[in-house]
Amino acid sequence: MSEAITVALITGGISLFGSILTIVLTSRKQQQDMDKSIAVIKMEMLTMKEDIKSHNSYAKMFSENIPAIKQHMTDVDRRLEVLERRTA
Numbered sequence: 001m002s003e004a005i006t007v008a009l010i011t012g013g014i015s016l017f018g019s020i021l022t023i024v025l026t027s028r029k030q031q032q033d034m035d036k037s038i039a040v041i042k043m044e045m046l047t048m049k050e051d052i053k054s055h056n057s058y059a060k061m062f063s064e065n066i067p068a069i070k071q072h073m074t075d076v077d078r079r080l081e082v083l084e085r086r087t088a
Helices: 001-085
Strands: none
Touching: none
């Protein structure tokens, strides 16, 4: 009976060791995969921040030029009216 218990304990110990080893290795692999994913996300965020800054500077430039564009359109409208009156 003691031999059976010894064999069971050895078998159980080896099985436990295998399970723990598998869990540790799997955990490390998952951590590495997560680290890679996080690095990719960080790079994408940096790219998006640069794109947003570029967009915002363009929008700011455009909004600053709108009054000048409106004034120019008013001048063009006046000149067009003058031309239309001359030809009418």
